[in-house]
Amino acid sequence: MEATAPVDASAVAWACRLAQETGRAQALDAFAxxxxxxxxxxxxRDDDTGVMLPVRGVRQTLPRGEGWRGLLQALRDAGTRRCEVEDLAGGGTQPVLAHSNGAVALVLVGGQPDPGALAPLEPLWELVAAAVAGEQRARALAGELRTARSEMRQFAAQAQTLDETRLKLDGTVRQLGxxxxxAEEAGRAKDEFLAMLGHELRNPLSPIVMTLEVLRMRGDWRPELDVVKRQVHHMQRLVEDLLDVSRIARGQxxxxxxxxxxGDVLVLAREAGPQWxxxxxxxxWKVPGSGLPVLGDRARLVQVFTxxxxxxxxxxxxxxxxxxxxxxxQDAVRVSIHDQGIGLEPEQLERVFNMFEQGHRTPSGGTGLGLGLAIVRNLLRQHGGRVWAESEGPGKGSVFRVELPLAPRIDDDEKSQAESRPKLADAPARVLVVDDNADALTTTALLLRMSGCAVLSVLxxxxxxxxxxxxxxxxxxxxIGxxxxxGLTLARRLREDLGPEAPPLVALTGFGQPSDRERAEAAGFDAFLVKPVNPAHLHETIRSLTESEGGDGDAAGSG
Structure with missing residues (x-):
């Protein structure tokens, strides 16, 4: 303001009237x-938006126009201003005289307002601003109180609903528990059943496999035994597929x-595969003799390609x-297996890899269990690889393609050294064989004796x-069983009784679950083999353990 007027009773009266919402409009018009x-x-000034807005009890709408917009913007800063703004009644402009302290502004509109009329209010303007601010806060608090009461009513209703829901959930939790x-008991029962199933199915297969190998080594092989060998191989594969499905389902x-x-893996799969x-x-066969390095589990990859x-x-x-x-x-090894079989419909190309999916049918109508390709896909995924099928349709054959990540190449010298390792016959050993199955005991002992071992077999x-x-x-x-x-107890007793003279221990068992292997390791076994074991695998395990005992290296578990 241009001058500071002393505070007088009239100014105090005007300030009091403007500070009260009741009668504010009449007081404002009279003062103007x-x-x-x-x-x-x-x-x-509105606290949320920072815009200057009419207070309660006075005109609440203002004309549109650049003049008013500019004035409202200017009133955010303290000071006295004269300007022209749009007429409140519309049409033309009118002069205004306005004073603001940044929080509250008094605007005199039209006529010939006298600047001196505002001077007496200057000492009291902060009081008017405080009264208006208190009024706004009280209004806000009242609104918040109404909102709070409404929310409390809603919360009370929700709390009741939650209590009812909690009671229902408690019952559901008890049911789920x-x-x-x-389900846990059923899972344990299933695991125990599968373990026993594997044991009971593998045990009779073991002496058959050993007997076939004995006959082969004796030179007593007859063409009819090829049928036995194929069917035993087929039975063994079915047993392992069933147990692998269980392991896959449990992530074990x-x-x-x-x-x-x-290339070596493919050769092993070809030898273990069907009788062409x-x-x-x-x-x-279009497979290089070398140059296909991968990082993987040899036995599982042989299983894939078999x-x-x-x-x-x-x-x-x-x-x-x-x-x-x-x-x-460039970054993978690809294997393609082309057949001239019955082919696949387009919708079967992915489905054939699903568990228990029987997308193929042989001319005789057999379908198998639908497990083999599902196991193939799972094993390849665990190796970071993939498998897919291609076919031009029914009767036009199929192609199954496998890709595995390419690994650093294998050193040829290391490979030749591995291939030239001595056989069991080059290093005879004294082997103790213990099995309560008389047929399995006899055939295993006979096979080891024919390989040059001295064998003590007990039941x-x-x-x-x-x-x-x-x-x-x-x-x-x-x-073990x-x-x-x-066998677990016997292993511990042998370690205790023989002390430093205790031999390396090999578990040869029909129990093949991961937990069985863990218990065997805890009991002190050096290797773990599952019946029916490949005779060559048994030979290699014994050879490696007897060499290690002689100081050539560390014993390695197998299985």
Missing amino acids: REAGAEGGLLLA EQARR LTLDSALLDL SRKQQRLR NLLDNAAKYSGEGAEIRVEAEAL SGEEALAQAPAFAPDVAVLD MPGMD
Whole structure:
């Protein structure tokens, strides 16, 4: 303001009237006329938006226009201003005289307002501003109180609903807990059943496999035994597929990875796979002898390609050609298995890899269990690889392609050294064999004797403890699931009784669950083999353990 007027009673009266909402509009109009203006406005700064807005009890709307917008913007800063703004009644402009302290502004509109009329209010303007601010806060608090009361009512209703819901959830949780307990019990029962199933199915297969190998080594092989060998191999694969499905479902299927050449894996799969001559099928082999390095589990990858080769042979007819090709790409190794089988519909190309999916049918109508390709896909995923099928349609054959990440190449010298390791016959050993299955015991002992080993074979743990000190075995092959003293207990007793002279221990068992392997390791076994074991695998395990005992290296678990 241009001058500071002393505070007088009239100014105090005007300030009091403007500070009260009741009668504020009449007081504002009277003050404006006394000051020579046609009307007046009282504005206050909004805390949320920062805009100057009319206070309660006065005109609440203002004309649109650049003049008013500029004035409201200017009133955010303290000071007195004269300007022209749009007429409140519309049409034309009118002069205004305005004073603001940044929080509250008094605007005199129209006429010839006298600046001196505002001077007496200057000392009291902060009081007017405080009164208006208190009024705004009280209004805000009242609104918040109404909102709070409404929310409290809502919260009370929600709390009641929550209490009711909680009671229902408590009942549901109890039901789910009971269901989870029953499911856990069922899972344990299933695991125990599968473990026993594997044991009971593997045990009779073991002496058959050993007997076939004994007959082969004796030179007593007859063509009829090829049928037995094929069917035993088929039964063994079915058992392992069923147990692998259970391991996959529980996430317990693990890999023992090493640097491999996939060409060697494919050769092993070809040797373990179907008898091509049975259907007079022709196998075209386009696989390099080296240069296909991958990081993987040898046994599991052999299983993958054996399944795929079996699949190709099974669904191809008499005299069909099966083509196997392998190549190293920029960052992967690709294997393609082409068959001349029954082919696939487009919608079957993905479905054939689903568990229990029977997308193929042989000419005889057999379908299998629908597990092989599902296991193939799962094993390849765990190796970071993939598998897919291609087919031009029914009757036009199929191609199954596998890709695995390319690994650093295997050193040829290391490979040749591994291939030239001595066989068991080059290093005879004294082997203690313990098994309560008389047929399994006889055939295993006979096979080891034919390989040049001195063998002590006994039917119980008690006999083993009694005869082992005098026999002084280089290695002991123990069945785990024996009645009376089981193999785990026998292993601990042999360690205790023989002390430093205790031999390396090999578990040869029909129990093949991961938990069985863990218990065997805890009992002190050095290797873990699952029946029916490949005779060559048994030979290699014994050889490696007896060499290690002689100081050539560390014993390595197997299985």
